Amino acid sequence: MDISYVVLLFVIGFISSFLSGMLGIGGAIVKYPMLLMIPPVFGFQTLTAHEVSGISALDVLFVSIAGVIGFRKGSYLNKSLITVMGITVLIGTFIGSFGSEYFTEAQINIVYGILALLAAVMMFIPKKKIDDIPLEEVTYNKPLAGILAFMVGIGSGIVGAGGGFLLIPIMLLVLRIPTRMTIASSLAITFISSIAGSIGKISTGQVEYVTAVIVIIAGLIAAPIGAKISKKMNTKILQGILMVLILGTTIKLWMDIL
Secondary structure (H helix, E strand, C coil), X not given: CCHHHHHHHHHHHHHHHHHHHHHCCCCHHHHHHHHHXXXXXXXXXXXXXXXXXXXXHHHHHHHHHHHHHHCCCCCCCCHHHHHHHHHHHHHHHHHXXXXXXXXXXXXXXXXXXXXXXXXXXXXXXXXXXXXXXXXXXXXXXXXXXXXXXXXHHHXXXXXXXXXHHHHHHHHHHHCCCCHHHHHHHHHHHHHHHHHHHHHHHHHCCCCCXXXXXXXXXHHHHHHHHHXXXXXXXXXXXHHHHHHHHHHHHHHHHHHHHC
């Protein structure tokens, strides 16, 4: 493998995983289009949608747990929320990841585009004031949380994402979870989801291992840095960055699909 290609993959992995740790997303919302679109721009081999989804699934597994470690201190990890949404998203992701081998390249990209579009729409819906709620007093609708996580799991399993880019707007807008708790808990739920996604992608032969290792190493370095910075940033700024990130990715992907 060409050294310049290794460097490019490392940079892609570092940037996307830094954002993952900072914003609570698994990183696939950025990593998927970057791995799909950037290498050909520099004259390198184009990765297939199946390969990118497989790499993303395995990468999210490691990067999300690295991000969780960055939030392990404090009361940001809501154990009840993680348990309820983690179990149902795990089941959904198993279904999606094993079924993904029957999807064409174009169909996988369309599924990703639909998920990203949904996330973008939800991020722009005005949210009620939630960050003043004391963390120990946070409550939510458990059946609704479970159902929504299951649906996210199916879609994210198909594209190899942990689902954090959809879980976050759902937790903020629908379940009304404070921003910092949402970011930390989303990383933990994404980790659980990525276990199923990785098993499905590996067992169906959709992982390009050398590329995955490079991206994962970069992610393990970057994600904790992003998580550390996140705890010091204004929550409005974090939400704004996430909105711009999801919207930009969605527009670019649909331009390529259409």
